[in-house]
Amino acid sequence: MIPLFSTSSLAVLLAAPLPALRGQSPPAPAHHDSETVVFVCEHGTVKSVVAMAYFTRLAGERGLPIRAISRGTALTPSVPAPVRDGLRADGLMLGAFTPTRFTPADLGSAIAVVSFDQPAVAATVAGRVPTSAWDGLPAVSENYAVARDSIRLRVAGLVDSLARARAGNQSQGQMSLFPPAEIQWKEGPPSLRKGVQMAVLEGDPAQPGPFTIRFRFPDGFQAMPHWHTQTEHATVVKGVLHLGMGDRFDKAATRALGAGSFGYWPAGTRHFAWMEGETILQLHGQGPWTVTYVNPTDDPRKPTPR
Numbered sequence: 001m002i003p004l005f006s007t008s009s010l011a012v013l014l015a016a017p018l019p020a021l022r023g024q025s026p027p028a029p030a031h032h033d034s035e036t037v038v039f040v041c042e043h044g045t046v047k048s049v050v051a052m053a054y055f056t057r058l059a060g061e062r063g064l065p066i067r068a069i070s071r072g073t074a075l076t077p078s079v080p081a082p083v084r085d086g087l088r089a090d091g092l093m094l095g096a097f098t099p100t101r102f103t104p105a106d107l108g109s110a111i112a113v114v115s116f117d118q119p120a121v122a123a124t125v126a127g128r129v130p131t132s133a134w135d136g137l138p139a140v141s142e143n144y145a146v147a148r149d150s151i152r153l154r155v156a157g158l159v160d161s162l163a164r165a166r167a168g169n170q171s172q173g174q175m176s177l178f179p180p181a182e183i184q185w186k187e188g189p190p191s192l193r194k195g196v197q198m199a200v201l202e203g204d205p206a207q208p209g210p211f212t213i214r215f216r217f218p219d220g221f222q223a224m225p226h227w228h229t230q231t232e233h234a235t236v237v238k239g240v241l242h243l244g245m246g247d248r249f250d251k252a253a254t255r256a257l258g259a260g261s262f263g264y265w266p267a268g269t270r271h272f273a274w275m276e277g278e279t280i281l282q283l284h285g286q287g288p289w290t291v292t293y294v295n296p297t298d299d300p301r302k303p304t305p306r
Contacts, residue, residue, distance in 0.1 A: 036067045036109045037158075038129075041116040044072020044099040045079045046140050047151060048116060053092045054152045058159045066111070066162065071102035073118050086144040112158070132207070138190075142303055150190045150301065154206065161204040176202070185216060190301045191291045195221065201282075205289040212284040217275040224249055224298035225272040229290045232283060233264040239279030245271050247294045270294055 037055060039048035048070040055068040076099060084094055104124060107113070113131045115121035125131050134154055140147040178201055188196030195218045203211035214237065225247050234241070236257050243263070244254035249272045256276070257263065265271065283289075293299040 035065070035111045036069060036106075038069055038071055038102070038106050038110050038113045039116075040071045040073065040102045040113065040118055040121050042072060042074050042118060043076040044070055044101070045076050045097075046083055047134075047137065047147070048072065049079055049083055049094070049097070050087065050140065050148055050151050051114065051116075051134075051155055053087050053090075053094070054148075054155045055159065057092065058156055059162070062159055062163045064159065064162055064166065067109075069100075069106065070097075071100055071106055073102055073120065075099045075101055080141070082144050083140060086140075086148060090148070114158075138301060138303065146190075146301075146303065153187070153189055156186065157200065157204060157206055160200055161207070183214070188215065191299070192223070193221075193300050202284075203287065205287045207287050209287055210284070211287050211289065212282065214280055214282045217279045217281065219275060219277050219279075221275045221279070222249065223273045225270050225294040226291050226298075227268050227270050227294070228292075230267050230285050230287070231264060232267075232269075233285050234262065235282040235284075236261040237280040237282050238277075240276035241279055241281060242274045242276060243271065244273065245269065 039051040039055075041048040052068045052070040059066055059068070078099070079094060079097055087094055102121065102124065107125065107129050110129045113121060113125050113129050115131065115133050115135075116137065117133075117135045119133070122131055122133070134151075137150045138147040183199045183201070185197040185199050188194075188198045192215070197216040199214045199216075201212040201214060203209055205211045205213055217239070219239075236259050238259050240259075241257045241261070242251070242254035243257055244250060245265075246253070247270050251274055254272075254274065296302060
């Protein structure tokens with residue numbers, strides 16, 4: 001199951017117009033102001049590097065004083081050219097970089113560990129630090145842009161969560177209010193076709209615990225048959241949601257649900273939908289939130305055959 005969003009990653013450096021990622025060295029003693037997020041992929045030079053680079057940028061933009069590092073379990077000697085070139089095109093200069101093996105010493109200042117298809121990482125962490133597994137993401141070697149977008153979305157969710165947690169610690173008991181004009185919309189998740197926008201209002205959908213999110217769909221958008229691993233609770237805020245149940249998309253076999261409508265259905269329920277007019281749908285429930293398409297060819301996360 002591939003998470004709908006994902007979360008996990010933390011930041012390092014910010015340089016002038018083009019941020020440059022500092023070369024890595026063995027872990028230094030932890031300090032109270034050196035909180036670290038550790039990204040771990042197999043070679044320590046691909047997905048973990050992309051995640052580190054984007055965490056650095058996004059955390060820096062939010063003023064989060066959190067460092068990110070990249071680690072590997074079976075190192076290669078250098079960062080592949082497609083990764084360096086892709087980051088450079090995105091305005092992120094990697095600079096000097098030494099691939100480094102993941103060890104328990106990396107946990108000294110860590111506040112989170114994020115692994116990419118490395119199940120042994122959890123055993124090394126042994127519950128000492130919150131750990132997330134961003135497994136099954138698109139391969140960077142096959143399509144850098146698709147893989148980058150998937151990683152970047154998860155990093156953005158992680159940065160949002162960390163920023164909220166830090167703000168919450170500084171102002172316990174404050175309300176969180178979201179007038180429509182102040183909701184910050186972002187590009188939708190990789191599990192939905194282009195054109196969808198999303199806003200995370202509460203929690204982190206990729207992690208255990210409650211969450212609330214909104215999706216803004218363009219007129220005519222179709223969500224092909226799919227299912228979730230958690231109960232779905234849906235409220236139509238704007239527009240019309242045409243909802244159907246089953247394994248086959250049938251536009252005529254849907255029920256129209258206008259603004260103000262609410263519904264919920266159990267985990268595993270096969271369903272599909274299409275939107276009449278610009279439609280805003282609010283979902284709330286318990287994470288981690290995943291989406292699995294009945295027909296894998298409907299999944300926009302899958303590489304398009306050439």
